[in-house]
Amino acid sequence: MEFLLAAVILFLVFVFLTRLLLVLWPGSRHKPGKMGPLSVVAVAGSGGHTTEILRLLGSLSQSYSPMHYIVADSDKMSEDKICLFERSRAKQSSKFEYFIHRIPRSREVQQSWSSSVLTTLHSVLYSLPLTFRLKPDLVLCNGPGTCVPVCASAVLLGILAIKKVIIVYVESICRVETLSFSGWILYYFSDYFIVQWPVLKEKYPKSVYLGRIV
Structure with missing residues (x-):
């Protein structure tokens, strides 16, 4: 009985990891115009994050x-x-x-990392049903903590074979030599990870360097 249970668990883990790799594999990308308009989720953050994301959207x-x-x-x-x-x-x-949606903030400025785990989980609980309802084609973000639960929900859509969501992360221009904490996480899960300084491109080979775009 214990052997059967262990085999089932290993099989489920294998299926999950296989599905995750298929979701993150850059093989199902498409460009607007070929399949009609693209529904976009843009994650805005306080301060300069919103200014930068709006410049991109412009x-x-x-x-x-x-x-x-x-x-x-x-x-x-x-x-x-x-x-x-x-x-x-x-x-x-x-x-x-356009439409504006609100979710709880995942992390306040100067909030401790230990307590931010709980607030991020709280934010995920709101992000999941929202992202599942919107089913966007593209998620665009540039670093606010709010983008992490949103992107996690988008990845889950693909894992569950509901929809493949393209995640585009643009690191803030103020990050010259190191990634933000959000960038460090989403570097591994984004389809396109864009940096604005050549130093970051050297440190993170997966990233795309386009110069200063905002």
């Missing part, structure tokens, strides 16, 4: 629609910036559609 075409923003529930400043940005885009075209 260069996207109408093929990336609708746009779903995820912000921490206590981050009113980012929400105001997003609304201002989208109002300016609406003057250019009425085809830009």
Whole structure:
């Protein structure tokens, strides 16, 4: 009986790891236009994170629609910036559609790492049903702690064979020699990991160096 139980557990672990490798393997990527518009989730963070992510989004075409923003529930400043940005885009075209969603903040500024484990798990509980409901084609993020539970939920969508979600991580321009904690985690799970300094490209071979893009 114990041998049978161990065999079942090993089989389930093997299936899980195999599925995880298939999800992370960059073989199912597609470009907008070939399969219609791409639904995008953009994770905004407080301070410079939101400014940088909006600069990136400003260069996207109408093929990336609708746009779903995820912000921490206590981050009113980012929400105001997003609304201002989208109002300016609406003057250019009425085809830009956006929605703002709120989840609990995974980690406050200067919060201890030990206590942030619990708050991150709390954030994951909100991220999972939201991400499963939205089923985005693309998740775009650039470092706020809120992006970790969102990306974890996106990876889980693929593991469960519900949908393959492309994760694009753009490391903040202020990270010159080392990755942020969010970047260090998502370096291993993102489909495209973009850095803005050549030093980081040398240290992290998987990354893509495009120069300063924000």
